[in-house]
Amino acid sequence: MRDFIVSSSYFGIALSFVVYMFYHIVKEKFKIRSPFFNALILAAGTIIVLLLVTGIDFEVYNNSAGHVTFWLTPMTICLAIPLYRQLEKLKENFVAVMVSILAGSLAHIITLFLIAGLVKLDNMLLNSILSKSVTTAIALGITGELGGIQSVTIVGVTIAGLTGVSLGPSILKLVRVKEPVAKGLALGTASHAVGTSKAMELGEIEGAMSSLAIVVTGILTVIIVPIFVGILE
Numbered sequence: 001m002r003d004f005i006v007s008s009s010y011f012g013i014a015l016s017f018v019v020y021m022f023y024h025i026v027k028e029k030f031k032i033r034s035p036f037f038n039a040l041i042l043a044a045g046t047i048i049v050l051l052l053v054t055g056i057d058f059e060v061y062n063n064s065a066g067h068v069t070f071w072l073t074p075m076t077i078c079l080a081i082p083l084y085r086q087l088e089k090l091k092e093n094f095v096a097v098m099v100s101i102l103a104g105s106l107a108h109i110i111t112l113f114l115i116a117g118l119v120k121l122d123n124m125l126l127n128s129i130l131s132k133s134v135t136t137a138i139a140l141g142i143t144g145e146l147g148g149i150q151s152v153t154i155v156g157v158t159i160a161g162l163t164g165v166s167l168g169p170s171i172l173k174l175v176r177v178k179e180p181v182a183k184g185l186a187l188g189t190a191s192h193a194v195g196t197s198k199a200m201e202l203g204e205i206e207g208a209m210s211s212l213a214i215v216v217t218g219i220l221t222v223i224i225v226p227i228f229v230g231i232l233e
Contacts (some may be wrong), residue, residue, distance in 0.1 A: 006056055007060065009063075009064050010064055011065075012061045012063065012065025012067075013064050015047060015050070015061070015065070016043065016047065016065050016068065019043045019047055019050075020039055021039075022043075023039040023042045023043055023046075024039040027039060035166045035170055036166060038162065038165055040161075040162060040165065040194065041162050041166065047061075069136065075193065079193070079196060079207075079214065080211065082200070082204055082208040082211055083208045083211045085204065085208065086204065086205055086208035086209070089181065089208070090208070090209075090212065093181055096181075097181065097209065097212065098216070100182070100189075101185060101189055101212075101216045101217055101220065102220060104185070104189035104190065104213075104217070105133075105189065105220040105221055105224060108133050108189075108190070109224055109225060109228055112126065112130055113126075113228065124147065124148055124149060125149070126148075127143065127146035127147060127229065128143055128149045128156065129152060129156040130142065130143075130146070130148075130221075130228075131153060131156075131225060132153065132156030132157050132160045133157075133189065133190055133191065133192060133217065134192055134214070134217055134218045135193050135214055135218060136154065136157050136192075138218040139154075139156075139157050140153055140154070141222075142221065142222060142225055145226065146225070146226070146229060160190065160191050160192065160194075160195075161191050162194065163190075163191065164187055164190050164192075164194060164195030165191065165197065168186070168187050168190070168195055168198060169183075169198065172186060172187075180202070180205035180209070181205060181206075181209050183202060183206045183209075184199045184202075184205060184208065184211075184212075184213065185209050185210065187199040187206070187213075188209065188210030188211065188212065188214050188217065189217050192214055192217075195210060196211055196213075196214060
């Protein structure tokens with residue numbers, strides 16, 4: 001019976017959904033507002049523990065759970081809807097928005113190169129994390145072109161997203177960023193789609209600007225990263 005359930009085409013998807021919704025419902029039921037009580041983080045950790053305890057191979061779980069990633073691209077495209085609703089806001093702040101995203105993208109890449117130089121990070125590992133702040137589909141493509149390790153890229157993208165969701169709003173509050181446009185751009189530029197999910201909780205303007213930041217940051221990273229790598233090699 002166990003083997004039948006585990007080998008089912010729906011096992012991984014069902015497990016992921018049930019565990020995530022459990023933590024989400026608990027958070028809403030008890031009004032938990034701690035940035036560390038994040039359904040995505042807790043669900044990921046719980047599933048890892050369950051797989052280790054039960055001895056279920058990750059590949060078996062991922063055979064069905066992996067299909068969820070198929071929806072990443074259409075989900076990202078759907079983020080254009082809140083952006084369309086805030087089109088006038090974008091027009092009013094167009095130059096500031098574009099300069100902010102460019103500054104964020106450059107700061108991310110330059111910081112990674114500096115840290116890599118300080119800790120003597122292997123070039124292959126560096127090439128694997130340079131795209132960690134863009135959405136998974138684009139990040140994997142960049143890593144493939146640079147000859148990096150895609151599994152490391154996925155870890156980097158995941159950490160960037162979870163950090164943005166958990167700590168992003170608190171950091172923005174700490175540095176007294178109150179402008180909705182600035183909040184959205186910061187979360188989208190640093191933490192891609194996962195950060196955008198938090199931005200949408202903050203408000204429609206934040207969600208729209210974060211959606212825009214995902215797209216523009218992805219395009220800029222595709223252009224900038226190979227140039228930096230080529231110059232420094």
